[in-house]
Amino acid sequence: MIGRHKGKVRAWMAAAAALAMLAAPATAQKRGMVALPGDPVETGSGKVAGTQLDSGVHAWLGIPFAQPPVGANRWAAPKPIRWQGVWNADRKGPECIQVLRPHDINHYFGEEATSEDCLTLNLWAPADAGKGAKRPVIVFIYGGGFTIGSSGMANYDGEAVAKAGAIAVNFNYRVGAFGFLAHPELSKEQGGHSGNYGIMDQIAALRWIRENIAQFGGDPDRVLVMGQSAGAFSVASLIFAPEAKGLFSSAVMLSGCNYRTPWPTLESAEQTGLRLQERLGAASLAKMRDLPADRILAVQSENQVGARVEGIRIGGPILDGKVLPLQKDAALKAGALARVPVIAAYTSDDIDIAMSPLGRITGLADYRAQAEKLFGADAAQFLKLFPASTDEQARAAAREAARAQGFVLAARQCAVDQAKLGQATYIARFSRHHPFRPGVAIVDVDPATIGAYHTSDVPYWLGTLDAYNSLRPTRDWTAEDRALSASMLGALIAMAKTGSPDTPALRWPAWSVRAERQLDIGAAVAVTPLDVKRIEWMEAHPLDRIAPAGVRSHPID
Structure with a gap:
């Protein structure tokens, strides 16, 4: 299988590119890249080349915004990524590992590959939105109970947003145990806190957008962040997260504007992490990191999209003391949250x-x-x-x-x-x-x-x-x-x-x-x-x- 990266990249980048080819829908596989004027775009991570869609919209799909969260990076904060050469961003990357969907349900839009190596984003721009155009930016965060969801799903596509004149972006974040595991050993390793890796992914993606969106014609000072269900709860968490301050100027929460429900504590989440370790039969955190991802997925509670697994329920933001340092009522009292206009639907x-x-x-x-x-x-x-x-x-x-x-x-x-x-x-x-x-x-x-x-x-x-x-x-x-x-x-x-x-x-x-x-x-x-x-x-x-x-x-x- 031929990877899509043409520069000198590490072996894992080439593997990720090959896997992303498997993730692409059949229609994308049948057409080659249509070169865009002005490509490659220079970003803080490296050069990227996109493709023109049949509608005329310009799209850069499957851009990595962080290093793959695998190996020692499993259950760690996302790390910045750099590559040499040109990244051919012409197809969406795999969804973060999760149960797959039956084909006869309402929200099945085609089979997607799934992987731990999943921290990629998709970007769509109007054909006339070149560098410096300062178009408003709409960033969508998927829902799914914090255990499923994908930026590759067709109902979250950004092509129509771009056709209407704005820049559209969506991205993957880690879900389930891979995105939200808290554990005493992790807290010791990470300075007294753990969990919230999925929220850290979201912040990393928003930071990448802030630093690079002007190169694609977007205005970094007019970024709307939008989510539905768990995506809306994510947006609410970002509003309370100090590290997300200044990364967006307005917010939309569909079925989930929530400023009152307390987050679970780090201590309770760590106990859940210990139960997961026991269920896995792993002697240590190192042994848990050595396990194949499907073993962990198999003991994770899931009752969506036809799955019926009565396992350990892990998923969702917690009061970790760092990403989310204050409980909501305390943050509201102190005014310690982002001051942006919101839509609550x-x-x-x-x-x-x-x-x-x-x-x-x-x-x-x-x-x-x-x-x-x-x-x-x-x-x-x-x-x-x-x-x-x-x-x-x-x-x-x-x-x-x-x-x-x-x-x-x-x-x-x-x-x-x-x-x-x-x-x-x-x-x-x-x-x-x-x-x-x-x-x-x-x-x-x-x-x-x-x-x-x-x-x-x-x-x-x-x-x-x-x-x-x-x-x-x-x-x-x-x-x-x-x-x-x-x-x-x-x-x-x-x-x-x-x-x-x-x-x-x-x-x-x-x-x-x-x-x-x-x-x-x-x-x-x-x-x-x-x-x-x-x-x-x-x-x-x-x-x-x-x-x-x-x-x-x-x-x-």
């Missing part, structure tokens, strides 16, 4: 409903019984705020209550905290249903009942509607869907450019204490008031979240 049938005990109400009798069980003496107040007299009304009221205590509450809390920092928050509720093709069979969703599901807004924001028909027809997109997507993408670019998503095509006022409003994006688009009374009541009566009943109707990423 959620979907009307989001996963927060499935994670609430109210999301499983079967009828009126069940609804009333659960109200008594969950709220005790306050059950009458609850039933007055969320009234129902039929089975159908009971199910709808229960879902509305679950929603009021889920992502809409989190979005409002973010807005309240942002206001104290003097920063704007724009809240959106996405309620448009995908137009599933009649009779289409998708194993993990029921098109008849799925609604505006968790992640259903992503292709509208990024202009990737057609990705869902790339392998088999599943949606019958309408002209209205495409027009709405164009308006949402335009709002996103405006946010990156000016700090506000308000545009002539999508009028969007900021939330304020005097006018608690959101943009409702559904069959029609309208500015609607938040139901503050219900939200505040549910905030005062917190319920424990529960694991979703399977993943059939709520794909995680």
Whole structure:
């Protein structure tokens, strides 16, 4: 197999290049590179050459932004990378090692190679955005519960963003045990802290973008960082991370603006790391680093994309004392977080409903019984705020209550905290249903009942509607869907450019204490008031979240 690197590089770079060829979809394999005027681009890591897509967009795909996190670099902070010669960046790199996806699920867009050697980014630019063009930059961070996800997925592609006039970037970060393992031996090795390697990867990628994006026509001072689900939780973590300060100027969190939920402590995460070591039967950290990656993956808990592994649950940011030095409440009190405008959005049938005990109400009798069980003496107040007299009304009221205590509450809390920092928050509720093709069979969703599901807004924001028909027809997109997507993408670019998503095509006022409003994006688009009374009541009566009943109707990423 022929590697893509033409310069004098280390053997592992050539191997990574060969593996990336395997990761490319069949369509990319069939066309060679189309040379770009002005290439190679000189970056701080070395020279890169990209390719022109059929749309005319210029793309540099699979650029390494850090050394491969393998060998001694497994469970270590990402290290800067340099190469000699020209890196041919014409195809996406492998996803960070994780379980692979069945082919009959909603979010299958083609087989991807998976590897520990995965710290690469993809960059798309308009054809006329040469060096010094200072276009706004949109950086997308994938979700997946911090155990799966990939920048190579077609629904996260940046080509449409570039066609609309901005620079688009996405990147891989380590997930699961490889991205978030904390362990006493690691903490001793790393100055008293461990874990959060995936967040460090994100910071390293943003730093690379900051240092190099001007060479591709981007403005390093107008960088919007955007994430969905675990990607949104990542963005929130970056807002609280001192090392990420100054690396972005605005933020978007889809289904996961969270300024209040505490991070797990280093001590508790270290105990989880010790349990993983015990399950692996490894005598030491050195022995754990010697294990093949699939052995570690095999004992990691996973309940997404059809996987059912009851192992050790590792994934997500922790209060490590370095990357995240302060708990959220302390950081908010001290004002020790990034001061940037944000968009906080959620979907009307989001996963927060499935994670609430109210999301499983079967009828009126069940609804009333659960109200008594969950709220005790306050059950009458609850039933007055969320009234129902039929089975159908009971199910709808229960879902509305679950929603009021889920992502809409989190979005409002973010807005309240942002206001104290003097920063704007724009809240959106996405309620448009995908137009599933009649009779289409998708194993993990029921098109008849799925609604505006968790992640259903992503292709509208990024202009990737057609990705869902790339392998088999599943949606019958309408002209209205495409027009709405164009308006949402335009709002996103405006946010990156000016700090506000308000545009002539999508009028969007900021939330304020005097006018608690959101943009409702559904069959029609309208500015609607938040139901503050219900939200505040549910905030005062917190319920424990529960694991979703399977993943059939709520794909995680």
